[in-house]
Amino acid sequence: MRNSDPTLPPGAPPAAGAYTVPRTDPATPDGVGAVPGPSAAPDRVHAVASPPLVTHRECPAPHVLPGCAQSDGLSPASRYGELFVDVQHSGLFADSKTFPDCIPNCDPELIVTRYREQRATPGFSLADFVQAHFTRASVPESHYVSDPASTLHAHIESLWPVLTRKPMAHPPRSSLLPLPHRYVVPGGRFGELYYWDSYFTMLGLAGSGCGDLLLEMVQNFAYLLDTYGLVPNGTRNYYLSRSQPPVFILMVDLLEREQVARAIDFLPQLRREYAFWMDGAQGLRPGHAHRRAICLADGVVLNRYWDDRCCPREEAFLEDMQTAMYSGRPHHAVFRDLRAAAESGWDFSSRWLDTPAAAQPANLGTIRTTAMLPVDLNALLWHLETRLAELCDQAGDADAGDYRAAAQRRKEAIMQTMWDDAAGAFVDYDWCRGEPRRCLTAATVMPLFLGLAQPAQAQAVAQAIAARLLDQGGLATTELTSGQQWDHPNGWAPMQWLAVRGLARYGHDTLAREIAQRWLATVASLYTHECKLVEKYRIEPCGEHAKGGGGGEYPLQDGFGWTNAVASALMALYGDVAATCRVDVGDADSGGQPGHPLS
Template identity: 80%
Template sequence: MQPTAKSEPAAAIPLSPGPAAGGSMVPRTAPATPDGAGAVPGPAAAPGKVHAAARPALVTHRDCPPPHALPGCACADMLSPAARYCELFVDVQHSGLFADSKTFPDCIPNCDPDLIVARYRESRDTPGFSLADFVQAYFTRATVPDSHYVSDPASTLREHIDSLWPVLTREPVAHPPQSSLLPLPHRYVVPGGRFGELYYWDSYFTMEGLAGSGRGDLIVEMARNFAYLIDHYGLVPNGTRNYYLSRSQPPVFALMVDLLEREQLASAIDFLPQLRREYDFWMDGADGVRPGHAHRRVVCLPDGAVLNRYWDDRPWPREEAFLEDIETAMRSGRPHHLVFRDLRAAAESGWDFSSRWLDSPSTPGGQPADLATIRTTAMLPVDLNALLWHLEMRLATLCEQAGDAAAQAYRTAAQRREAAIQQYMWDGSAGAFVDYDWCRGAPRPCLTAATVMPLYLGLAQAPQAQAVARAVTERLLDAGGLATTECTSGQQWDHPNGWAPLQWLAVRGLARYGHDDLAREIAQRWLATVASLYMHECKLVEKYRIRQSAGRAKGGGGGEYPLQDGFGWTNGIASALMALYGDVPATCGADDMAP
């Protein structure tokens, strides 16, 4: 057990005037926070006036992001919808005009946004004003490709996946003026469904599948898009919308570069500048953080060891999940800006949402957990830190090749991180790698599939890999593949759901250490699950229920939105696994292959 970390003292800070008329400079004191980030004021809790039949709001337009750029970014696309449209944005989100909170942030303005806001303020209190009519007049709903694609029931799973790549591919077209969509210079593959933009960690697993389908052309173009994002914004955002620019996702750009080199599509050293800049993003503040404190994504433990966490620079409700975040904060009993930041940090993890980040349940078999107990910024995730170790190692190697003297510094950083991971994140009694709660000085008890990341990257020692294989077999392996966690919380990144990227990490990680039989077993069970649902519904979906069920496989549950079809990384990992283990027979389903 390690000593509990101390928090930063509270700091009095001036609050920037909001985008609404009449904003004033007033001091606001940020409460001391367990994550040591008492430097950003959060939104006030008092309800404000809301127009157009919207109910009273916890968050008003004065609590939305101020219209200035985030640190390190200097691009024209910085102004997110909440900052552009002020109270109009809040009123629309509260109005119920759209079933999905993501719809309005993705809308395209039909004229200058400043003019739209001015006309809204002029007309909103006039007799007979209709918010629905106003929105319809001044905005165009972003085109979401509908499900016009009809699968051919006679197609094999492989044929179906190969035919889907063109459907999910987007061309770089004229950027809609002042919309939330970030422009890209090359083609890319989207996940599908409501996710019509490029997403960061999704894309790595999609690219592995593109390799299995022989689509090296798309792999190169997607990698170039990510390099472009790093060059222009200083990070790879969660997705290519400006409301995602305050957070990233698991740093897998180095894995994309490895893939390019493995497939002989490009040299890794060509991407050295972008790899260095992404590392700088994740390590911002590391030189000055004191033991027991944190700065953004960097945590310095009491003994001086430096590890990383997930974070977001905006302590407001996510624009794409506005109402959901407000409702969660209202239930929490905590300062709302801390809840918003923890929700956003979980979105940066890609595991949104999971018992990994919640206070309950902390052990298997708990009751459904309340998302309001979220504490993401208090957790040091093992998979994030393993990825950053890999990035440090790759930077050391590439700098050596380039004759750059920084190579030794990166290698030393990797060695220190490896020692810290072994000290804080290896649970010998459980035989698994685990997350670490740095605020409480204790490892997290619930086993998750993140335990396989050190194997995937070659960080684990052989005896540790043996122990992880045993833990995975006993605690995470289910009839339809690998469980996301052993906890059943009601969140979508928990049991009984299975997700394609975690199957890939487990299969390749176990095989790397010689556990080929278990790797093959996981791959075959997962492919059988995917094939079963495809056989009955002629589609692939975002996540799957991996418990044994009579008749056929089913899509997973939970989450903030309906189950999505498409689906980028499911297609990708099925393609990659079939390239390794052979295609699934057309008549094969989960019932045929599950034990």
């Protein structure tokens, strides 16, 4: 087991007997009120069993796909109860995600019955029982053995078929959610469709002329919205209590720009996603919250990340248990904030933690994701509101005015609470403490990417990221080094793309090119020496050639969907030569007017 909390000794195990069989309490919103009050930490941590699908109260009945094997209606922890807990504590699998992804060889209820009958018998072997009743999902150590003679571009092109999955590959009675169309997975341990990863993956597919696959990907997300009322974090039933950054509108806009489909064709699903994020917002009193909606003192509603469950993540069971045990906080609150960080896609980062003192490691047990109003999330929802207004106008829908007014209110609130004039950057806002966060993160580029920033703000952001986030190998995700994988010295492909296109949109072409060249040189350096692309990279100087990033709850993954796609898209913009050079840090160039289209 990998230790996810840097304050603990390496390999420190969770306390024995610290987890009991999940009870059948319903998942509760637990978000109404100003700040959740403290509660005593329980002697034994319990899981809250999830409902069959999701807790979102407006979720429609699930569709049935003709001829397609259906997933189990209950997540693995709810379905297998004490068997799930015992397997996760047993150390049978090095990765907590392995057992939730296993495929039952017979009816799950029969498996549970047999386990209860046999576990107390002499000579019982848990390992033998699991091997007899489950098939482990195939997770190859490497998805692809590359040809060392292939160029980086050719290697990326050859990977798309390897990472593409077909609907008939869905096994019966497993945690995998069935989908009606083909899709592309990230790679490695991530063998299912993931939400925000897929937008960046689609950028690469668009450049490769895969318009049919682009459309199928978007149709899958539309199916998820129609079936479950949200796009889940990933297509596993244990992800159905949370989503990820709402980029479905960006996918739909990409289809329209590629002339594959019209954005207006997906208006019902766009409205459904907006309703998911705004659930409970109507009628909220100032200073109160409900799920993902927060009403500020002036009555304006902004949004946070959330998860409807407050138990350990099934795919990171031991890691979450360990974090809660050593946190000194109510365990349910820790679990909720860990899950909410997973909804952000930034799992994990000092962005969500109490800022540590100098030279002290960030303590994951201090995570406070639900207390933060993230600037990137709210910028995306502003963009969704703006596009909903435009699409409703096209459709002759009377709701256009309501969406337009909501977008204007959100824009004003973002400028008031999330623009830090002294820092010259957009920042997250701690709504519980009533103050902005001071640590600069790469999320500051999202308002530029979406065209929300004013030109003077874009100029200030360009100067801030050049001074505080730019490193030899690309753009850092945060300026703090904490041991968490979404902090310095790691760099991630999606943030390079958002920064490059956001800066270019406002005329900061020199800095945009600088970031692109540095990142491409990093990706090309590791590919030249190891013949692969990986999930994240170390961007500080690290020897003769680039290295993969560290930290996190699992080993570095090969593949890798969004890395491939962003590298391909940046090479299309700046040429393959950008992947073979390193350049000196340039000054943030003078500001320009917004106007470059999103790419």
